[in-house]
Each structure stands twice: as C-alpha cells, then as structure tokens.
Amino acid sequence: MTADLIAVVLLLAVAAYACAGGTDYGAGFWDLTAGGAERGKRPRWLIDHAMAPVWEVNNVWLIFVLVIMWTGFPTLFQTVFSAMWLPLALAAMGLVLRGAGFAFRKPSRRLVDRRLYGAVFAVASVVTPFFLGTAVGGVASGRVAQGTEASANAWANPTSLMFGLVAIATTAFLGAVFLTGDARRFDAPDLVGYFRARALGGLAVLTVLAVITGFVTHEDSPHVWHGLTHGLGLFFVVVAGAAALVTALLLLRTPGTWVRLAAVGVVASAVIAWGMAQRPYLVPTSLTVADAAGSPATLTWLAIVTLVALLLVVPAVVLLYWLDTHGELQELTEAELGEGDGEG
C-alpha cells in the first residue's frame, strides 16, 4: 500500500522532471538551432533571460527522482543503473556540461567565450534527454531485469531509440511553448511568432513520433502496449491527445498562460500513461512495485518526508514561478554590481 503510494510519488516526480527539466532542455534545443551569432542573437537573448532564474530548480527534480528510487526501491535503482550504465553515464556528463555551459555563458563577455559555452550548453541539452529517454525505453521494453549486466542491447533497441527521440521532441515542444510566453513577457513581439511556429512544429513532430512509438511498442514492448491500450493507461493517452489538440488550438489563437498548462498536460499525461501501462511492474515484466519496495518503515518515513517537504517546497516554488512570471525577478546588471549607488 505504502509502496504503491511511493511508486505514484516517483511517477509524479518523473512527470515533474519531464515537464520542468524538459522545458529547460528545450530552451537549449532552440539555442542550438537558433543559427549564427548574428541571426540567433535575439532568441538566445530571450532564452538566457527566461531560463536564468528557474533552471536550477527545474533540474533539482532529477535529484529527487534518484533519491526516491534508491530509498524507496533500492533494487530498482541497482537494476537500472547496472543495466543502463553507459546511457546514464553519458547523461550525467551531459548534465555537467550543460549546467556549466549555461552558468558560465552568462557572466562571459567575449563573443568567443560565449560561443564556446553556448555551444556546449546547447549540444548537451539535446544529448542528455536523448540518453535519459533511451534508459527509460530500455526499462519499458522489459530488457532490463535484476542482474542484467550493462550491454548495448539494453538501450540500443527500437523502443529505446524511439523514447530517446520522443524525449528530444518533447523538450523542443515544451521549450518553444514556454518561450512563446516569455517572449510576450519580455516585450519581444517578433519572438512570439518565432517560437509559436516552432512550438507547432515541435508538436507535429512529437505527434508523428508518438504514433511511430506506438507501432514500435506494439512489437517491441508488448506489456506496455497492452497497458497503453487498456484501462487507466488508455485514459491518460486520451487525455494527452486531447491536451495536444487544445495546445494546438491555443497556439493558433492567442497564446497565453493556458497554453503552458495545456502543454504541461500533454507531457505529464503521457508520462503518467506510461507509468500506468507498466502496472504492476516497475520494470516490466520482472520487477513489481511490491518486490522492489524497500523496508515498510522507510517507505512510511519517505511518505512523511515527502508530505512535509511538499508543504515547504510547494509554496516556495509557487512563489518563485509567480515572481518570475510577474517580472519581479531580474538579473543584476553590471551597473548595479559596479557602482555603490545602485539601489538595494
């Protein structure tokens, strides 16, 4: 019972990371594709300013996912990290390079430095979700079991590759949707259209990839396919599809706050659908939630810690996003750092 609860918490944390982290990676994707220094100046400027206050928070979700895994389901953690060694090691490296690239680009002034840091940030933003996606795909397709050693088969297979591509498309879609809103917020009307077109393009690509993934899972991951086409799994697939339609409609009209919610709805529902499709397994079809669960006392405490933390963190996160979207959070300019008479 507690184990199921913690499994739901884990799934929600994954969904939160897919949305928050995804938006963040997506910004990197559009940074990468923004073109040369001159042509990409405006979009990159927006990406820099829109991401800066929230990117760290977006990425802390991942740490939380890992912690729930090893505390709540130690066997799952051991199994996944043993079998998926290479993609996860590459994803870890990608995370380092990405964060560092972004953090160092901001205070750098010389164009050469900014180019270098920016390129590192952007390339890593695409590579990292791909490898995380392949790892998830390997789990979903049931190629991983307790004691599976690291091998290419575990992650270089049709389902993994599709999941990796879907991960990239998802980030691109989310990133563009959020940047459309940011463009409005930062008074850059030219960029509203720029990112709106990309959001629609991203959604189209994502839809195509999702359909192909459907066919692939049908052959390659029968358990998940069955789950996605029955019961709760099917329900969330339908929700995701509906949310995608709503997003497209909202994007075509006047994108506002609602389009963000709809886009998050697409991604979160898709992740939850995958989780529901895997029931009762954490790793289909070898490791169930009950088998992988850690000690009951720990799970209870994990639930308590999560609850207390939610009470602390949710208000703080809401405050952060509220302040951010209301333009209350702005970077210090050099003028304020350079002179004594800047206001406090």
Next chain:
Amino acid sequence: MPTSFHLLADAPAQLLPARELMAFTLASHIILVPLGVALPFITLVMHYRGLRRNDATALLLARRWSAVMAVQFALGIVTGTVLSFEFGLLWPGLMGRWGDVFGIGFGVEAWAFFLEAVLIAIYLYGWRRLKPRTHFLLGLPLPAAALLGAFGILAANSWMNTPQGFSLDPEGNPVDVNVWKAIFTPMFGPQYWHFVVAMIITAGFMVAGVYAVGWLRGRRDHYHRLGFAVPFTIAAVATPVQFVLGDSIARSVFHKQPVKFAAMEIVWKTDTRVPEYLFGRLQEDGTVSGGIKIPLLDSVLAGFSPDTKVVGLTSVPADERPTATQATIAHWAFDIMVLIGSALVLLALWYGLIWLRHRRLPASAWFYRSAACAGVGSVVAVECGWIATEVGRQPWIVYQNMRVADAVTSTRSTSLWIMLGVVMVVYVLLFGSFLVVLLKMRTRWRLADEQRATGGAAHVPEADTPYGPRAPLPAGGGAARAEDGRP
C-alpha cells in the same frame, strides 16, 4: 558492448577506477560546499548591516557576493548531480542493499536542496524589483535550508561510519529498519556540528582572504575593510568553537570506531601509555618510520590519562582494517587538519586580542598575509578531514557490514578509467572556467570602482553586452543612497 567476459573478472579491477572517480568528484565538489552552505549566511549578515545602517557599501558587497553565489551554486548543482548518479554508476551494491536503510537522509537533503535552489533564485534575482525588506526576509530562510541539506548528507555519511537501525536476516539483508535510529547514529552529532562549523569557517576565511589581498595591495578603503571584517569576524568566532568540536569528534571516533582511530593515530598494538606521532609512516610490520614521537600523548588525548587503553590496528584481522598505506594517508590527513586548525585558532586569537585592546583591525602586514592564506588553508583542512574519515573507514563502505569491493559496479574497469579521464578533463575545465569567471568579475568590479573613484564619466555597462536591449534600470525606491559613492 561485450559484457560476458568481464562477468567473472575479479572485483578489484574496477574497484580502483571507481574509487578514484568517486574521490576525485567528491574532492572537487567539497571545494564548493563551504560556499554553498555558509556564503548565503555571510551575505545575509552583510545585507542586514547594509539595510540597518543604510550602508550602500555593505549592500554593494552583498550584491556582489550574491552574484558569486549564483555561479558557485550552479556549479555545485551540476557536480552534486554527478555524485547522485555515481551512487548508481559506481556503487549499485551499496544502494541496492542499504538504500532503504540510510537513503532517507538523502530524501531530506533533496527537498532541502530544492528549497535552497528556490530561495537562492528568489534572492539573486530579487535585488532589482522586490522591496528591500521583502527581499531580505525572503533570503532569511536560506541558511536554515542549507543546514537542513547538510543534515541529510551528514546523516547518510555518519550512518556509513556507525551503521545501525536495522537487523540482518539469514541471507544478510537488512530488515526491521528503524529510520530514526538510522539517522541519529552515534557519529551523527559530532560529525554534523564539526561539519557545519567547518563550513562557516572556510567560507568566512575564503571570502575575507580576497579582501586581505586587496588590503595588502594598498586598497584600504571602507569597501575592503568591510569586505574583510564581516566574514573574518564570523570565521574567527567559529574557529575556537571548532577546536573544541574537533577535539570532541576525535574522542567520539576513539569510542565508536576504534580501528579508524588507530589508523588516524597509527597505533599498531592495543596498549596503554601510547605515544602520539606527528606525521611519520606506518610500515607493514607495524613500526613507524620518521615523524615526531611524543610519549604518552595519544593515551592522554584519548582519555585524559596515560593509562588509557588505545585499541590498535592489529586488534582486528588484516582484511578488516586499513592497510599500512591507508593508515598513513588517514594519519597525515588528520595531522595536517589539526595543524591548520591550530594555526587558524592562533590567527583568530590575534584578531580577537587586537580588537579587544584597540577596537580596530590589526595593522600588521603579516596578519593580512596569514589571513590571505587562511581561506586556502581551511579548504585544505576540510579536504583532509574528509580524507581522514573516508580512508580511515577502509576497507568498509558500511562500517563492519559491507566492503567497498562488494558494493562496486560490475562495469568493465576500462569504461571506468575512460570515464575518470573524461571527468577529470571536464572538471579541470569547469573549475578553471569558474576561477576565470570569478577573476573577470573581480577585475570588472575593480575597474568600475576605480572609474567611480576618479569621477570618470558614467559608464554604460549595457553597451558592451553582446545581447540585445535590456530592461531599463529601476528608478529609486531603494533603501540606500550612497553617502560615499566610492565603495
């Protein structure tokens, strides 16, 4: 990737690279930790002073420190994420078996870290638009979040040193987990307070060191005085406290992990009237070469009497204790830490006495030279403390319950060596860039200060930004106008 042939490979092949990788990434991350834990606190003290006394210089310092905090925190997040990946990539055996016993600390830490990330973002980006008071108040919970995060990590580490809160079933798997006991292990209290105070001291001396250098180069204005005095005072107050805490944790190790204590003090045979060695090398046969021998001192330090019996390394079989080399490493790390700590106490006393007698900062250049080195010294001491506690625990990853060799991943050692190589290159670049970025910020700020000092024309900083237009500077409404523009 072919995997079949390494299945039967002996564990030690991947043990060495896994260890080196963990050690390297942790040692790098540790450099950032003091700033992450204690810089927000020091910055808030400065911020408070600025608001309270309407001191524009103090506010400028707080603003600049928060800009440093931004870069440092970002780097800390990425190096910290690497560490949580490494638990799975390098030590799946540890997490797979013990994750549900001691993992809860990380749960606390993850949320605390989350809170800290949120609060730091608000604090950093709130300078411009938030009301000064609101902004300061929103920053206030930061040190508490940092303490909570440290709580989680130290709970996990001290559990590895003195594991408890579970019983073993016939197959050796932990059952009947008692989370409360697993968090509050015997070493938790001593380790936690030792760590927290170490972070305050290190961050304080690091920050003060920057302004000590400025002072030595002749920049002796209000800006440098303040930038030096606030962090240095905080660190100087904490240093004597640390002396007492350090002494107490050494005795806790003596009681709770006697074999580790034996390694740290290179005690070979259990005995009374044990001498203390300053440095020296433990040989395979149990003799000590080199070093300074002080008769009876080890027994006296451990139990306040020469008749105190000190457990030696040979009290347990050779495969359950650190090797002679490991013991020597732990011993040197311990001694270096104690020496640096003692030197810092003297420095703090110097500062305190001058303050008590003259109510001013010391004037001697030698004081500022020492102060400039104190930051680096405390980082070295922190690294040494970590080495002493980790190497002293060998060969155990969970003291007396799981060997490091049993926890290591079965991935081929070649992959691990390659990863170690890549990580080293990346980290050198990362920390190099970090340093370069910090130095550039410093240079830019100094130029701005000098420009203002000479009454130069107002410089438009946006002009040299390669990015498009920026929002205009906010108009007034701030707490402080500069009474002296020159910071």
